[in-house]
Amino acid sequence: MKKLIIPTFCFAVLSTVAFEEKISAAPLHAEQANIEDVMFVQVNSGSLNMRKTGAEGASIVAKLANGTQVTVYLESKGWAKIKANGKEGYVSTKYLSATKPGTLTKSAVTIKTTTKYVNVSTGSLNMRKSGSDSASIVAKLTRGTQVTVYSESKGWTKVKANGKEGYVSTKYLSATKPGAVKEAAATVKTTTKYVNVSTGSLNMRKSGSDGASIVAKLTRGTQVTVYSESNGWAKIKANGKDGYVSTKYLSATKPGTVTKAAATVKTITKYVNVSTGSLNMRKSGKATASIVAILSKGTKVTVYSESNGWAKIKANGKDGYVNIKYLSASKPGTGSTAVTPAKTT
Incomplete structure (x- = not known):
């Protein structure tokens, strides 16, 4: 009985070893x-x-x-x-x-490229390592730089320029070299206007916004070329610079030249009529406006206009505003029937 068991056990062990060797030699999966x-x-x-x-x-x-x-x-x-x-x-x-880098396959030879140009209004264009605003900058390309375009996707263009490869924003590339004027562009109409500020100077800004940076300061009477007007701002060129100014400070005629309509403006003469003290002439028609001059009783003034209880006047060579109720048509003391005010303002 023992003799039969031992050969059977040995055969089982040998069979197991052979089976494992067969598995290890099996071919790999697909x-x-x-x-x-x-x-x-x-x-x-x-x-x-x-x-x-x-x-x-x-x-x-x-x-x-x-x-x-x-x-x-x-x-x-x-x-x-x-x-x-x-x-x-x-x-x-x-x-x-499967091919060593640098060896072109037949399909690679058929890749088409196009030529475009960098078209930025100011500064330079960043060429980045990948199509992302946060990607590292490979090179800076100046306006007019010729680039070879390989592909365009999602607002980015893969290019080669000055021997380097990278990605640039598609919107800053053009099919024609900047500086070439198209026929349509030549028909743009401009108008000539003049800076018309009463005091100081007019700020020419980088964009049509009160918070935009100041490009230049334009004095009264400066001639400007107007390209367009929108939302109270005019895009202009003055003294060789481009920028934006408020349209309300521009006029079609040069300040100082009197038009026919302006010549018909009528003025009247009145007199300061205060019971005591003097009359304040202010910068604008407001009781809180700064004082331009102090006018004594009987001062002769030229009245340009009257509105909302205030008179725009000229007195002693200065322009300003005074309260209408402290003016009279006749000089105080001449026996006129003008009402004498109770207080000054």
Whole structure:
């Protein structure tokens, strides 16, 4: 009985060993094909990390330069087991190519490119490493720079300029070199106007906004070329600079030239009539406005207009506003029937 058991047990052990050897020699799965294929490292910049295992966090065995020839044993789940420069490890399959970088395939030769030009109004255009505002800057391209366009996507254009490759915003490229005037552009009409401010100067700003930075200060009578007017702002050119000014401070005629309509403006003469003290002449028709001059009783004034209880006048060579109730048509003391005010303002 013992003799029968021992041979049977030995046969079972030998059969198990043979079965395991057969499994280990079995062919790889379909996804692990390309056994001992020759491929090449293809990276745009830097080098490719060869890791100990097929995982991003695995330790780095070696760094492989662009174009390095490798022997691929198997590929699985985006990783390739390879041998390169006498070492074995794993690399990402997306950085391997069947052709050595620099050798053009037939399909690559048919890629079409176009030529465009940098068209920025001021400064320079940033060429970035990728199509993102936060990507690092590869180069700065000046207005009119010729670029070779490879592709355009999502507002970004892949270009080559001055021997470098990168991405620029599509909106700053044009098919024609800046400076070439199109026929349509030549028909733009402009008008001539003049700065008309009563005091000080007029701010010409970078854009049509009160908060925009000041480009220049324009004195009264400055001639300007008006390109367009919108929302109370005029786009102009003055003294060789472009900018925006408020339309209310521009006039079609140069200040100081009297038009026919202006010549018909009528003025009247009146007199300061206060019971005591003097009369304040203010900068505007408001009791809180700053005082321009102090007028004594009987002062002769020229009245330009009267509105809302205030008179716009000229007295002693100065312009300002006074309260109407402290003016009379006749000089105080001449026996007129004018009412004498009770107080000054």
